[in-house]
Amino acid sequence: MKKVLALVLLLVMAFSFAACGGGGSNGGSGDGGSSDGGKEDKICLGFNTNGLTNETMSFMADVMKAYCDEHGFDFMVAQDDGEISKMQNNLENMVAGGCDGIIFMNYDPPAMEKVVLELKEKGIKFVSYDEYSDVCDYCWHMSNYDTGYAIGKMGAEWVNKAIPEIKDVEIGFLSADTIQFMIDRGDGICDGFQDNCKNGCIVYRTPIANGDVLATYAGLLAAHPDIHVFTSIAGAAVTGVAESWYGDLTGQGKDISQYGVFSTDATDIELNLIYQAKQGKGVYRGTIDLGLKDYIPTGMIECLHSAVTGEDFGYPQENWYGLKFVTEDNIEEYSQYIDK
Numbered sequence: 001m002k003k004v005l006a007l008v009l010l011l012v013m014a015f016s017f018a019a020c021g022g023g024g025s026n027g028g029s030g031d032g033g034s035s036d037g038g039k040e041d042k043i044c045l046g047f048n049t050n051g052l053t054n055e056t057m058s059f060m061a062d063v064m065k066a067y068c069d070e071h072g073f074d075f076m077v078a079q080d081d082g083e084i085s086k087m088q089n090n091l092e093n094m095v096a097g098g099c100d101g102i103i104f105m106n107y108d109p110p111a112m113e114k115v116v117l118e119l120k121e122k123g124i125k126f127v128s129y130d131e132y133s134d135v136c137d138y139c140w141h142m143s144n145y146d147t148g149y150a151i152g153k154m155g156a157e158w159v160n161k162a163i164p165e166i167k168d169v170e171i172g173f174l175s176a177d178t179i180q181f182m183i184d185r186g187d188g189i190c191d192g193f194q195d196n197c198k199n200g201c202i203v204y205r206t207p208i209a210n211g212d213v214l215a216t217y218a219g220l221l222a223a224h225p226d227i228h229v230f231t232s233i234a235g236a237a238v239t240g241v242a243e244s245w246y247g248d249l250t251g252q253g254k255d256i257s258q259y260g261v262f263s264t265d266a267t268d269i270e271l272n273l274i275y276q277a278k279q280g281k282g283v284y285r286g287t288i289d290l291g292l293k294d295y296i297p298t299g300m301i302e303c304l305h306s307a308v309t310g311e312d313f314g315y316p317q318e319n320w321y322g323l324k325f326v327t328e329d330n331i332e333e334y335s336q337y338i339d340k
Contacts, residue, residue, distance in 0.1 A: 044074035045304050046099040048090045050082045050107075054236050055267040056292050063297040064103070071305065074098070082179060084108050088115045101125035101137075101308040103300050107181045109133040125307035127300050130181065132318065138303035140296055142321040147264060147288060148185035148233065152192020154286045154325045155229055155262040160198050163228060163258050168200040171229040172220045174213060174237055175205050185233045193231075208237065217241045228259055235263040235270045235287055242273055242284040249283065256283055264288035266326050268337045275338045278328040289324040293337075296321060 068075035080087035106128035266289040273284035
C-alpha cells in the first residue's frame with residue numbers, strides 16, 4: 001500500500017497541472033492550461049477542479065484524459081484551490097487556449113453564472129458538478145447536507161453497535177466552514193450523528209487551524225481525551241489522523257475496537273485503511289462512495305462529449321451522485337483498490 005499522509009482538506013491543495021497533450025504529453029503553467037499549437041481543428045475538452053493533489057480529483061482527471069485519448073481529443077486540466085476568482089480566470093484561460101467544453105466543480109453557481117453565460121455565447125459547452133446550475137449543458141450534483149448526514153449516520157450506526165454502553169459519545173469534527181458547501185456538509189454531519197446516536201453524542205466542531213490537520217487533531221484530543229470518533233467533510237482531512245490516532249491508541253494500550261474515523265470519497269487510501277481496520281490494525285471504519293471512482297467521471301466526460309459534438313449518450317441534463325456506505329462489512333467489494 002502506498003503510505004500517504006493526506007494532511008489537507010479537499011479544497012486546499014498545491015498546484016499540479018496537466019495541459020492539452022495530444023498524444024498524452026503533460027504540461028502547463030499558471031492558473032489554466034494551454035493547448036498545443038497547430039491543433040486548432042482538434043476537439044479539446046477541459047476539466048477544472050479545486051485541487052489535483054487530492055487523490056479523487058487526480059483519479060477523475062486520469063479517467064477523463066484516458067477517455068479523451070481514446071476518442072482522439074485533446075485534454076486540458078487546471079485547478080483553482082477553492083478560489084472563485086481563480087476558477088473564473090481558469091475557465092477564460094482554458095477557452096483562450098482552445099478548449100471547446102469544460103467540466104468544472106461548481107461550488108458557487110450564482111458567482112459562476114455570468115462567466116459561464118459569456119463563454120457560452122462563444123459556443124463553449126459546460127458540465128458542472130457538485131452543485132446544480134441551469135445555465136450549464138449538463139449537471140452532476142448532490143446535496144452536500146445529505147452527504148454530510150450520511151457520514152454522520154454511518155458513524156452513529158457504528159457507535160450504536162461498537163460502544164453501546166457509552167452515553168453521549170464524544171466526537172471530534174475537524175471542520176472547514178469557509179465555503180457554503182463545506183458549511184452545508186458540516187451541518188449534515190452534526191445532524192447525522194445527533195439524530196442517530198441512540199445514547200446521544202457531543203460533537204466538537206473545530207476548524208482546522210492554519211491548514212494543519214494533525215496539530216488541530218492533537219489539540220482537540222488534548223482538550224477532550226475521551227473522544228471516540230473523528231470525522232470531517234472529506235477523507236483527505238482524516239486519513240492521516242486515522243494513522244496517527246491508531247499509533248497513539250495502541251501505544252497507550254487502548255482497545256482500538258472502541259474508536260473510529262469516518263468521512264467520504266472512498267479514495268484508495270481510505271479503502272485500504274478500512275481494510276486494515278477490519279484486520280484489527282486500524283481505526284478508519286467507514287467512508288461514503290459517491291460514485292467518483294467509476295460512473296461519475298465517465299458520465300461527466302461523456303456528457304461534455306455529447307454537448308460539444310451533438311452525439312446523444314442518453315444523459316438527462318440533471319444527474320445525481322450516489323450515496324453508499326463503505327464499511328468493514330462490505331470492504332471486500334472494493335478488493336481491486338486494496339493492497340492485500
